[in-house]
Amino acid sequence: MNASEVLADAVDTLKASTAIDHWQRDREQIEADELLRFAMGVDRVRPRDQVSPAVRRRFGRMIERRADGEPVQLIMGHAVFRGLEIAARPGVFVPRDSTEFLAEQAIRRLVRRRRPVAVDLATGGGAVALSIANEVPGARVFGSDISLAAVRVARQNAEGLRLRATFVRGDLFGALPRRIAREVDVITLHPPYVARGEVRELPEEILRFEPVHTLTDRSPDGLGLIGRAVAESPAWLQPGGWLLIEVSPDRARSVAAVMRRGGFVEVRSTMDRGFKVTRVLVGRLAA
Ligand SMILES: C[S@@+](CC[C@H](N)C(=O)[O-])C[C@H]1O[C@@H](n2cnc3c(N)ncnc32)[C@H](O)[C@@H]1O
Numbered sequence: 001m002n003a004s005e006v007l008a009d010a011v012d013t014l015k016a017s018t019a020i021d022h023w024q025r026d027r028e029q030i031e032a033d034e035l036l037r038f039a040m041g042v043d044r045v046r047p048r049d050q051v052s053p054a055v056r057r058r059f060g061r062m063i064e065r066r067a068d069g070e071p072v073q074l075i076m077g078h079a080v081f082r083g084l085e086i087a088a089r090p091g092v093f094v095p096r097d098s099t100e101f102l103a104e105q106a107i108r109r110l111v112r113r114r115r116p117v118a119v120d121l122a123t124g125g126g127a128v129a130l131s132i133a134n135e136v137p138g139a140r141v142f143g144s145d146i147s148l149a150a151v152r153v154a155r156q157n158a159e160g161l162r163l164r165a166t167f168v169r170g171d172l173f174g175a176l177p178r179r180i181a182r183e184v185d186v187i188t189l190h191p192p193y194v195a196r197g198e199v200r201e202l203p204e205e206i207l208r209f210e211p212v213h214t215l216t217d218r219s220p221d222g223l224g225l226i227g228r229a230v231a232e233s234p235a236w237l238q239p240g241g242w243l244l245i246e247v248s249p250d251r252a253r254s255v256a257a258v259m260r261r262g263g264f265v266e267v268r269s270t271m272d273r274g275f276k277v278t279r280v281l282v283g284r285l286a287a
Contacts, residue, residue, distance in 0.1 A: 004047035006056060007032050010063045019069030021203035031072050035062045038076050069205040081127040084134060087157050088125065091149045093214040095127035099190055101272035102246045102280050103131040106186045109242050110136045113185045118142070119236065121172055121189040121229060124214070126154030126165065128188050133163040141165040144175055147213065172225070173232050184236045189229050190246040195222040226255055230262035233285070240287035244280055252279040259283040 007029075014020060014028035022028070037045055039059040051059070062075050073079040073088040079095045080086070082103055088094045110116040110132060116139045120129035123143030133141045143165055145151050154167040168175040194202065194216040202215065217225040226245060233243045243264060247255050252269040259267045264283030271279055 001051055001056065002047065003036060003045045003049045003051055006051045006059065007036060007045075010036070010059070013063055013067050017067040017069070019067065019204050019208075021205055023203075031066060032063065034072055035059060035066065035075065038062070069208055071205065071209055074209065079127070082131040082135070084127070084130055084157075084161055086125050086127045086130065087153055087160070089149070089153050090209070091211055092147065092153045093124040093150070093210055095125060098272065098275040098278045099128060099246060100131075101270075101275065101278070102188055102190055102244060103128045104272075105244050105270060105280050105282060106132055106188045106242075107135045109186050110139055116140070116186070117180055117184045119144070119173075119176065119180070119184050119187045121187060122146075122191050122225070123154055123167065124150050124190075126157050126167060128190065129154065129165045129167070130157055130161060130163050132188075133158070133165045134161070140180075142176055142180065143167045144170050144172070146171055147211075172229055173236055176236070181236055182238055184238060184241055186242045186244065187229075187233055187237060188244045188246075189226070191225045191229065192216050193222040193226065193247050193251055196220055198222070221254070222251065223254060223258060227258055230258050230264070234263065237285045239285060241285050242282060243285070244282050246278050246280050248277070249279050252281060255281045256283075 010032040011028045036059055039055050065075050071094050073094045078085045079088050081095045082100050086095055116136055118132045118139055118141045120143040123129050123145045126143050129141050129143035132139055143154055148169050151167045151169045158165050192215050196218045199216050256267050265286050267283035269279045269281055
């Protein structure tokens with residue numbers, strides 16, 4: 001069988017799956033292509049390429065797992081985030097393409113600074129922190145997460161990618177070194193922001209494969225952790241430093257209000273023109 005035939009079968013299987021959230025046009029085709037390239041160990045597959053029986057079997061097992069709802073990144077064991085191969089492990093939030101915009105917003109503010117310092121709260125596997133370490137020369141980068149599993153994966157990622165970033169386990173700022181208090185240029189946060197009562201409405205593939213503490217802080221409005229981060233950030237930021245928070249579009253207005261009430265200025269909601277599924281709220285500590 002050639003790649004085109006193998007892919008056509010796989011796309012049919014994915015389209016028929018009730019465990020997958022079919023929110024994006026051509027998502028099944030994109031994911032099947034990605035998994036076939038991975039199964040074949042190549043960067044590009046042409047429609048007439050022959051697919052050996054062994055590769056077909058391996059690819060078939062991957063498609064079965066995907067049709068059962070498992071994210072592509074967990075099947076492959078990694079996600080590609082701003083060109084970095086970030087390990088994806090069960091129990092640790094899988095970094096999303098949409099979060100690349102949060103990293104971009106941080107990087108463009110950090111590259112202008114002398115001796116930049118960045119903190120990525122709720123860092124998960126460290127994708128945002130490591131992108132900053134990779135793209136901002138000389139940056140001192142810290143990531144923190146309440147989950148030990150996440151911190152372990154973030155440290156492994158840093159080691160594997162030979163990037164310098166310090167990952168600590170703690171509640172928000174709790175485990176960060178005091179010496180960086182009032183020295184931080186940019187704080188990034190992609191928090192669990194789903195309201196307690198809305199968790200059960202999430203797509204099955206998220207509910208089954210992402211730990212619940214990565215999705216919700218169990219507050220009634222989903223703003224509990226965000227409110228704390230806004231209140232605690234001024235003690236860590238230097239004057240004129242930035243707080244950047246990624247949320248869903250329906251939360252953007254409330255998060256902006258929390259930031260303004262918390263004393264942040266120049267608060268606005270920014271959006272990636274390509275991915276319209278999230279917003280990044282940016283705000284600055286008055287200089
Ligand atoms: C939506 S995930 C984002 C992970 C990562 N920043 C990313 O974008 O891929 C939210 C993260 O918040 C972490 N978290 C939840 N409560 C926390 C807390 N109180 N302090 C620090 N991290 C927390 C979870 O463990 C999870 O890794």
